[in-house]
Amino acid sequence: MIEVNDIHKSFGDSKILKGISTTFEKGKTNLVIGQSGSGKTVFLKTLLGLFEPDQGSIIYDGTDYSDLTPDEKSDLRSKMGMVFQGSALFDSMTIAENVKFPLRMFTKQSKSEMNDRVDLVLKRVNLDDAHNKLPSEASGGMQKRVAIARAIVNQPRFLFCDEPNSGLDPRTATVIDNLIQEITHEYDITTIINTHDMNSVMEIGQKIIFLKNGIKEWEGSNKNIFKTDNEAVTDFVYSSDLFKRVQKMYLEEDM
Numbered sequence: 001m002i003e004v005n006d007i008h009k010s011f012g013d014s015k016i017l018k019g020i021s022t023t024f025e026k027g028k029t030n031l032v033i034g035q036s037g038s039g040k041t042v043f044l045k046t047l048l049g050l051f052e053p054d055q056g057s058i059i060y061d062g063t064d065y066s067d068l069t070p071d072e073k074s075d076l077r078s079k080m081g082m083v084f085q086g087s088a089l090f091d092s093m094t095i096a097e098n099v100k101f102p103l104r105m106f107t108k109q110s111k112s113e114m115n116d117r118v119d120l121v122l123k124r125v126n127l128d129d130a131h132n133k134l135p136s137e138a139s140g141g142m143q144k145r146v147a148i149a150r151a152i153v154n155q156p157r158f159l160f161c162d163e164p165n166s167g168l169d170p171r172t173a174t175v176i177d178n179l180i181q182e183i184t185h186e187y188d189i190t191t192i193i194n195t196h197d198m199n200s201v202m203e204i205g206q207k208i209i210f211l212k213n214g215i216k217e218w219e220g221s222n223k224n225i226f227k228t229d230n231e232a233v234t235d236f237v238y239s240s241d242l243f244k245r246v247q248k249m250y251l252e253e254d255m
C-alpha cells in the first residue's frame, strides 16, 4: 500500500503538483489519468523516489520514505518495478539479459538462480522462446512483455507503469493491461499506472485518480467514472463520441 499525503512539487517557479493526497491499495490496479501536462509523470517519478517532494509525505507499506537512511532508500527502490513508456530495453542485450539486469544490479544471486528466475518470469509473460532474441527482433507487444518481465523479476512490492499501452494496437493493449492486472493480483503488488487510454480505464481501473493542473480533481473506480457529474472528468472521458454513447447507455440503465 502507498499513502500519499499532501505532495507538492515545483520546478523553479512552476508549481507542478499542488497538494495531492490519496491511497493506493495492494493487489489493485490503480490508475492515474489526466490531460497531457497535468503532472502524471512527475507524480509517478515522485512516487518512485526520482523526484523529492517539496512538501508532504509518501508512506510505503507503513514506512515513511523521508525517515529512511540512504541504504534503506536504495533497498526500498530495489523493491520497485518500473515499466517505462516505450519499454526502454537495452538494444544490444538479448531479451534474457535485459530481464536479468535488475537481478545483477540489486541482488547477489548466483548465475543459476538468476537464470531460473529469468526463465520463470519470461514464461509468466508467455515469452518462453524469446531468451536469445534482441529487442529489435521483437514486436512492440513482445517488447512490452519483456519490460513487464524485467519489472517483476526482482519480486517488487510496488509496480509503476508509465503509459504501458502507448504505441500498441487496441487488442495488444488489452493483452498488456490484462497481464499487468493478473500479475498485480497474483503477486499482491501495489500497482500504479499512468494512462490516457479509456479502454484501460474501463478494463482495469479498480481505483482511478484524475489529475488536473497538479491537483487531484476526482477519484473513484471504473464502476463510477461514467456516472460522475464532475465536469473536468466528463470533459476528459467523453472527449470521444464513443464514450458519450457509453455514458448515455449507463445512465439509461440506471433509469
Ligand SMILES: Nc1ncnc2c1ncn2[C@@H]1O[C@H](COP(=O)(O)OP(=O)(O)OP(=O)(O)O)[C@@H](O)[C@H]1O
Pocket (backbone or CB within 6 Å): 011, 016, 034, 035, 036, 037, 038, 039, 040, 041, 042, 043
Ligand atoms: N524535470 C522537469 N523540470 C521542469 N519541468 C518539468 C520537469 N518534468 C516535467 N516538467 C513539467 O511538468 C509539467 C507536467 O509534466 P508531466 O510530464 O508530469 O505531464 P503528464 O501529465 O505526464 O503529461 P503526458 O501525458 O503528456 O506525459 C509539464 O509542464 C512539464 O513541462
